[in-house]
Every structure is written in C-alpha cells, then in structure tokens.
Amino acid sequence: MILTVARIVALALGLIGFGLSGSAWAHDCLLKCDEPPPPPPPPEPPAIADRDGDRDPMVIAPVAAAVAPSGRSEYMLTGTADAVAAASALLEEMGGKVIARRRLKSLGLGMITADLGRIGSADDLRRRLAREGLAVGVESNMVYKQAAGPLTYAPALAGAPDGDPCPLGKALSIGVIDGPVDAGTTALAGARIASRSFLREGDAAGAPDHATALAALIAAPGNGQWPAGFARKARVLSAVAFAKGTTGDVARADAIAAALDWLATERVQLVNLSLAGPENATLGMVLHELARRGTIFVAATGNDGADAVSFPASHPDVFAISAVDARKRLYYKANRGTEVSFVAPGVELFVPTADGGRYRSGTSYAAAIATAIFAHAIDGGLSGGDAIEKALGAAAEDLGPKGRDRSFGWGLLQLTDCSKKI
Template identity: 90%
Template structure:
C-alpha cells in the first residue's frame, strides 16, 4: 500500500494483535481504513496518539516552607505588598481574583519589559488558588505592582530613577513590605533611598543574585535589606546562587511552576525565592511582628537551620518557615 511496519505486538490477555505502522505514501488513516475494509479484514485503524499526565504541576515549595498539607494559609488581613519589576499580566488564570494594582514608572517612549518575571512573582505571593493553579504563599495580600523594567538592547532593565520613584509611590500607598527581585551594581543614590525608607519602617526583601559568585548582589547586599537565596526540594543551595555574609535566609527557588505567556513553566532563581520569602514575611507581620528586629527574631525562631550551625554565607539563618499558619 506504500506504508511500512514499525513494530508488532501481541496483547495476549485480549487475544489481539497490534501493528504500529508508518503511513508512508498512504494519504491518511481514513485512506488506510478504506483500503483495509475493501480487503474484508476486521482491523481497526487509529492514530498512535500521545497522552499527557493529568497529575498537574509538581509543587514541593509549600510543604518545604512548613505549610500544613502543602497548602499555604491565607493572610488574616489584606496586607499590601509592593513588587518592583516588569508589568504583571493580571489577566492570567493564575491571578484570577487576585487584588493587584499597578503603576508604571517608565519614561515616555520606553517599551515595558516582558511580563513573565513579574507575573511569576505576583503569583507566588498572592495567587488565590483555583484548582487549576496553586495558591500563592500569602493569598489575600494586595499586590502593588510598580513597573520599572523597560526593554533594553540586551534584555529588560530598570534605571535608578525609576526604582526610586517606584519606592516613593509605594510609601505614599502605605506599603511597608517590598519585594526587590532585581540585582545590579551598588548605587549610592538608591542606597540612600533604601536607608531613609528603612528608618521609616519599610521592610525590603531582595534576591542575592544568580551569578554563582561569592558576593551578594545589590540591593540585597544593602544592610537595610533582607538578602534571600534559593534552595531546591532537597534543601540544597541553588548552584547559581550568590553567597556572602549578607545572606539572611533561604526559600524554595528551584524548579518552581510559575505562569508564563505559554501557560506555565518551571523556573529557577533567587528572584522566585525572594518572592516566597516576601510572602512568608507577610505572614510574620500579619502575626504581629513589627519592625526589622522583631521580624528577624520571629523568622529566625521558626527557620530550619541548614549548613553549618548558626548563620552562614550560603543559607543565612536557614530555610524560612511560615509563621502562624495552621489549619
């Protein structure tokens, strides 16, 4: 007929034979069916279809962070959390029903950066959980998305002035917890802004960076910022994570399932660990911890010590655990 046999099997329990074939010059499965029927043979013909697992994405992070039954509990109140990054795709299924407000700090003529990174951060923090998508680590939180990243020649970038303006807006909106999943060279102006806002009570949580270096990136290296690194499902340090004495804590950040323009992908990086850490900080604040010192004490008391005993340059004080989350 113009096709070729690839393989033959016998299904003994059913008393059936099965042939896998390449149609070759045969036009379609329907053409083959008609040819076989004309031969008077009792043979069924169907495409060799491919099926996918229906189990859904693997989500180890909630259990690793101490969430009961692997399901992070919601905040008791609608705490506002600032995220300075690119634009958030609030229409994605993962964020359906989430409370998100956004404002851009790009210059006229700037093209906004890609939405995947910021959308992933927002989902890890505040995704409501809808059966199709895992819940965020601080659902019921209100996310204020400050868009500071624009398209650059070599990727999305945020200028110092845009970040500073974004911080100023968040403070006017009474936001006291800010995620900074960004990294770059130390900047005296931005350092001054961070210090001034920290003295007024703003809590900053930032990613250590993904260069595999023995130096924490800025702004995580700033003394008024909590530097967060990433671990995998087996509590091993992310191999690209930067190390340094500034590391405060670690959180899950390797192979996390996050929303993308294609629907969803597994992503790794200290940015994602910092987002989960920010959500865990929100739980501690929700539980009554106020101020940097009180927060650090509460989170240190709950953290799982990893690596050498006490604080170290890879894991800081250890793996963050959700404070006050019970079912």
C-alpha cells in the same frame, strides 16, 4: 514623617560625599573617569534567559549605566527641589540636557536624569555645583536586571500544612518592583493587583512573565487550576520599572527610586526587590530612609555564583534571600556572602508564563516566597526588621553550619503561623 530642611540637605550632602569619594562603588570609572563612549556589552553567556526555555532569566547583567541620547552615560541629580531646579539650569548652561524630571514626594526630594552632553565629566559638574553652593548628588543612572529561571514541593518545604499555604488574616499590601504583571492570567484570577508605571515616555514595558510569576507566588488566590500563592489575600502593588533593553529587560536606577517613593506614599510596609545590579548611593539612601520609617525590604541575592551578594540585597537595611531546591541544597548559581539572611524554595518552581506555565529557577522566585512569609509575620503582629528577623530566624530550619552562614543565612524560612489560621 516629614523630613526637615536640615535633614534633606544632610542627605543630599551625603550623596555628594559618596560620589566624590567613590569608596562605596565597585566600578569607580563610571563616576570618576573622563567617560569615553561606553564599550559594546560583552556577549551574553548561554545561561541568560530566553522566554521559551527553562534557563535562568535572572543572571546578573554586566555593570552598566543607562545611555543618554549623546551616547554618554546618564546621571541622576538629586537634592531639594530648589537645589535641583538650580542644578538643572546650571547643567544646561554647561552644555548638558535634562532627560527626565521626577519628584520623590515621600522624601521631599527632587531628581532629574541628565545627559552631560558637552560637559567634560561628572566630576566637572560636581565641582561646579559645589562652587555654586548647591547640595545636589550626582550619581550614575545604572541599570538593573531582574534577579531570576519550577511549585509543587515548595509549600511543604516551607512548612505549609498539607502543602497548602494559608491565607493572610488581612489584606496586607505588598510592593513588587519589576516588570508589568499580567493580571488577566488564570493564576491571578481574583487576585487584588494595582499597578503604576515608572517608565519614561517612549519606553516599551518589559516582558510580563517574571513579574507575573512573582505576583503568583505571593498572592495567587488558588482556583483549582493554579496553586495558591504563599500569602493569598495580599494586595499586590505592582511598580513597573523594567523596560525592554537591547540585551533584555532592565530598570534604570531613577525608575526604581520613583517606584520606591510611590510605594512609600501608599504606605506599603513590605517590598519585594527581585532584581540585581551595581551598588548605587542614591538608591541606598532611599532604602535606608524608608527602612528607618519601618518599610521591610526583601531582595534576591543574585544568580551568578559569586562570593558576593548583589545590590540591593547587599544593603544593610535589606533582607537578602537565596534559593534551595527540593532536597534543600543551595541553588548552584546563588550568590553567597555575609549578607544572606534566609533561603526559600527557588529551584524548579512551576510559574505562570505567556504560554501557560514553565518551570523556572532563581533567587528571584525564592525572594517572592520569602516576601510572602515575611507578610505572614507582619500579619501576625510583628513590626520592625529586628523583631521579624529574630522570630523568623528562631523558626527557620538551619541547613548549614550552626547559626548564620554565608550560604543559607539563618536557614530555610518556615510558615510557622498557618496552623492558627486554618
């Protein structure tokens, strides 16, 4: 569906409203203060992953914005193509600089990433844009970390007959926004994987282990050397948004938005978001618009043990997935909240890595398995978030207080249609 000009302007004005009010942001100073140079990041706690251990790679990063060449925070300017072009000229007139340009074709929007340079503050830029009558949203270009940290028990726990997940009936496309996938690994031999990068020129792609693990949990064909994924025969569209950062792999919000746009143009119905970070109005708008068109989003709740679900899992148009272990106990680092939709196996799963394979734990991995189970629901003819939630909720194993709760959501997801396919 093509957005009308009025709809695009309304969306852009909505973005401006978010930016000026600050009410939807947990960290208002990123948008409304005079932006002193960003403080150095605090030291990472011992639980932050490394690639050689069995720790959890998916601990949420401190909230931060991408750093521009001037040392200040980067910002995204989003609106119609004409409005963004005019905003670009105004930005440079005021002493700022355009870092990157993107076009969100599926939404009919333009986007630039900007260094404010000599501009006093983001509010100064917003006020000038408003005076010029330019409906352009100004949002901090926040960074996100992959939401993850071994797989023999998982299929049986999710209801797969004889512990063997059944294949999809057709080659459904599933989007995975993460780092690069190592399609040459033994686990993915024969899998259908297409990839596109949304990194900037000069960025180094993040490590492949996390995204490769997600792809294997979803679509590994099963070849005798490696177990099958939960939705084999699926086609994985790998959108590479994670680049190497100073304290680990991170994704800028504009790269995630561009990745979502690509998946929309490819008509992908189901997208995995095993990442976590601060709420972002621009990403929230993109998620809402694509969900309104029928895209299903599945995201990890995050792994900092908080009584709050991380974004984008906290978004109302996204299914938030938490993790349980082989004994159906909640992962001790999993975030809790009213947004939790379901749980899936996510503790001590054996996943492929650069050195062969390791046991990892995290809500990222649970979200990958959940994505595969959602794929079976779509493969079975269900469409629309409400219908899918109702069917999967009815089949889920209720693990907490009766009904939906803050820890387990509707319960443990089950592969209910496998018996019809084998």
